[in-house]
Amino acid sequence: MGFLEAVKHVYGNYLSFQGRARRSEYWWWVLFNILAMVLIAMIELTLGLGRGMMMAGEGMMSASYSGGPLSLIWALINFLPGLAVGVRRLHDTDKSGWWLLIGLVPLVGAIVLLVFFCSRGTAGPNRFGADPLAERLA
Numbered sequence: 001m002g003f004l005e006a007v008k009h010v011y012g013n014y015l016s017f018q019g020r021a022r023r024s025e026y027w028w029w030v031l032f033n034i035l036a037m038v039l040i041a042m043i044e045l046t047l048g049l050g051r052g053m054m055m056a057g058e059g060m061m062s063a064s065y066s067g068g069p070l071s072l073i074w075a076l077i078n079f080l081p082g083l084a085v086g087v088r089r090l091h092d093t094d095k096s097g098w099w100l101l102i103g104l105v106p107l108v109g110a111i112v113l114l115v116f117f118c119s120r121g122t123a124g125p126n127r128f129g130a131d132p133l134a135e136r137l138a
Helices: 003-012 023-047 069-092 097-104 108-118 132-137
Strands: 051-057 060-066
Touching (some): 003 069
Antiparallel strands (some): 051 060
C-alpha cells in the first residue's frame, strides 16, 4: 500500500473499528500526520497564530512550539481516523483495540504500543478478519 492509497483508506474508513490494517497503512498515516503538523506549525508561526521559542544557554539549544488554532482543528479532525487505524492495526496483530489504553501508562505504554504497531500481523485470518496481505496477493 502506497502513501496516497493509505491516507485515502484511513479517511475512507475513519469510523470503522473493525477489520485489520497493515503496517504500511498505519505508518504511512503516521508520516502523513507528521508532515501535515510540521506544515501547519510553519504556517501558524508565519501568521503569528502559534507560539514558538528557541532558547540557548551553556552550549545547548532547545526549541518549543505551542500550537495554535489550526493545530487544534487538525487534531480534532484526525482524532477518530487515527484512533480507528490504531485499533485496526492492533487487530492485525490479533490484539483487542482496548490495548490502545496502555498508551496512558507513561513511557512503558508508548513502548509497548510501538512494539505492537511495528510487529508483523498474524498470517492468515484471525478473529478480526482476513489477512490484508493475503487479499493483496490474491
